[in-house]
Amino acid sequence: MSIRNLEWTAGAPERLEPGMLLLYGTGSVLIVGDCSEMMPDGSVAWAWLVQPHTVEWIEAMAAAHGVGR
Structure with missing residues (x-):
């Protein structure tokens, strides 16, 4: 996957969430x-690398299968 293939949104996001670039x-x-709640200064664009629902699914699978214990 190339970062050029992502759908970028100009400016900084309103808040940071896991999975963002x-x-x-x-x-x-x-x-x-x-x-x-920290916001790094100076970002000019942001994109989702991993959507929030996918992060939730990964966490649920890890918990169900004992990964990370």
Whole structure:
């Protein structure tokens, strides 16, 4: 998967959620995992790498199969 194939939204997101990618003017990309209410400054666009419902499904599968215990 290429980051060019993602559907990017201009500007910073209203809030961070696991599964997001943040693109910066320097070309660097930040993958958002477990996060607090902090918002990194300077992002110029964002996209979903993993949709929230998929993150929930992954967590449920991990819990059901004892992964991470």
